């Protein structure tokens with residue numbers, strides 16, 4: 060009996076702890092929403108301060124995807140008219156959200172983990188607890204809301220920048236006409252929804268994983284280094300896995 | 315400003331008081347708009363300059379080779395062991411992911427023979443090396459910055475200098491060599507697992523026979539793309555090691571200083587990866 | 600005399616090492632207690648257990664006559680409202696000004712003080728620690744001694760019955776150290792609260808503290824007056840209380 064019985068294995072700690080933290084922060088936000096001044100500071104940090112970084116990375120990505128696309132297409136066909144549409148489709152649905160998500164995991168995730176980690180190792184988190192202030196609500200609350208709001212916005216921004224640079228490459232290097240390149244024919248309504256869902260899920264997961272690593276920091280500066288590293292790796296990996304899960308589900312559902 | 319209005323007489327003072335108000339408004343507006351840009355530009359110059367200098371010092375230590383060989387071997391092991399698992403996991407998912415994306419296309423067009431070639435191309439040439447590089451930067455580069463940063467703020471680096479040991483030869487070059495070589499090998503392994511992941515996804519998720527996938531992949535003649543991916547791995551490794559050492563050796567302050575340095579390190583590495591990726595592809599293809 | 604805080608046979612493991620090994624301690628209410636012991640003996644961990652920040656693996660923490668239940672948030676909240684702590688590494692919030700740091704315990708817990716009282720109390724306690732006019736400054740712009748006094752002000756700003764000072768004089772010059780100890784005993788004399796101070800400065804502790812507790816290897820090996828300790832049978836207690844005194 061016991062050998063044949065199907066037992067669900069206990070989920071590993073790396074999943075359980077962030078899930079619990081997510082529950083805590085959502086409950087804390089329902090209880091008390093962060094005041095707007097602290098929220099705007101964080102939104103500015105997550106959104107505006109990431110804009111240049113995301114422009115550079117997504118810009119280079121757009122350039123290179125169109126370059127490769129054109130070069131490879133020219134090997135089989137002399138006609139480049141389909142490249143723009145395929146590129147925009149891939150940007151909206153996959154590369155836009157996922158590379159933006161990876162970049163936010165890198166910049167914002169590392170930032171949150173570094174901040175919370177150094178607060179943890181210098182006992183600031185304990186000082187909050189003993190003053191009856193909830194660190195999850197006070198520290199993570201505004202950062203969580205900012206990430207959830209700003210990641211989809213940065214997805215739109217990053218996708219636009221990527222498409223713009225891709226267009227520049229296609230237009231100037233390969234002479235594709237503007238109307239031919241900026242062809243939204245392959246992008247349908249549900250591609251946009253899927254891109255948005257991906258961005259939103261990254262926005263939820265990144266701050267929670269980063270904060271989890273930060274709260275677990277132990278020791279001095281090694282602890283902070285550990286927390287930051289862990290946050291970047293876990294958050295980036297979570298972005299890839301979520302992208303895979305959402306893409307697979309949408310494929311299987313026929314969207 | 316006050317100095318100048320003193321020695322222009324009363325008439326000049328009146329003119330001066332009218333003009334500066336306008337000029338002040340303009341310069342204030344300019345300051346708000348331009349100063350961050352200028353400051354960002356100067357900061358970027360400082361960073362790029364510092365990294366170039368570090369690069370030069372690395373080459374000076376390597377030609378003729380005079381650096382710490384034992385430390386290099388230790389770094390090989392550390393870098394490889396530390397990142398193998400995360401590279402394998404990432405690659406499996408990235409391969410599967412790219413296949414599912416291509417699957418969307420194929421379902422619309424019916425060109426099943428394209429699956430192997432298209433996935434192989436994106437994985438081997440572009441997406442594979444870049445994502446493996448990003449994960450490597452998060453795992454090894456960030457760790458390296460944290461480690462060197464801790465050594466810097468606890469004055470261990472200064473202690474080495476006092477003992478007459480050059481930190482570049484002793485600490486930086488071993489990491490540089492280890493990361494360059496290891497990221498090539500890891501990209502190789504990662505490619506293997508990415509193709510495996512793609513094959514699994516092809517059969518199980520998209521429902522195209524694996525043999526069709528293999529055939530498409532083999533007929534694509536992607537050896538050039540594969541080699542280009544490895545070359546990218548080599549340059550990514552170099553870039554990540556220089557960036558992470560640069561930030562690690564510049565840490566100031568205590569624990570927060572280390573956190574900030576790691577944050578800067580991963581951000582700069584990501585930029586470097588995309589720029590290097592662009593340059594290699596443009597020069598290669 | 601009744602005890603304000605008690606530890607009963609506390610055991611705790613951190614990353615595989617036993618750091619508290621059957622610590623038992625009783626702090627009589629309304630007095631100033633000294634917690635002494637060699638570096639790494641577990642003073643900080645004992646203090647953290649006392650202020651409900653370190654749940655023990657086994658044993659019981661009794662505060663204000665009631666056993667602490669680490670799983671009951673509401674009970675913990677009420678207990679913590681009566682505790683003020685100065686941490687060994689200060690734990691000042693570097694993103695807040697001096698005024699906001701000191702006001703933090705009052706503003707975080709609405710029941711600690713009515714909002715209209717916050718300003719007056721912050722200024723009063725900053726005066727008491729001799730930092731008038733520092734309210735608007737940033738934490739990073741202060742010297743080490745000033746930061747320590749801000750941390751003491753933050754610990755004492757609410758009407759806590761139980762004040763914990765972990766190394767209030769660490770790294771300070773002798774004059775400032777004397778002032779800080781005088782300040783702590785002044786606060787205690789005014790409020791009649793229970794105070795515990797961990798420090799290596801036996802000489803100065805002797806002037807303000809009635810009760811001494813010696814910590815060694817994660818447990819309390821002696822509790823009593825300084826004179827009793829110097830005549831104690833255990834040589835570790837004797838040497839520790841003597842040697843430090845002889846040095847100063």
Ligand SMILES: Nc1ncnc2c1ncn2[C@@H]1O[C@H](COP(=O)(O)OP(=O)(O)OP(=O)(O)O)[C@@H](O)[C@H]1O
Nearest residue numbers: 277613614616618637638639640641642643644645
């Ligand atoms: N997070 C931890 N993990 C493992 N060991 C720890 C941890 N924190 C403290 N310790 C160990 O517990 C012991 C007691 O530490 P504690 O900080 O309480 O010493 P202390 O008496 O306050 O010393 P000092 O006088 O230097 O402040 C030390 O040996 C320390 O190494």
Ligand SMILES: [Mg+2]
Nearest residue numbers: 642643644687
């Ligand atoms: Mg201590």
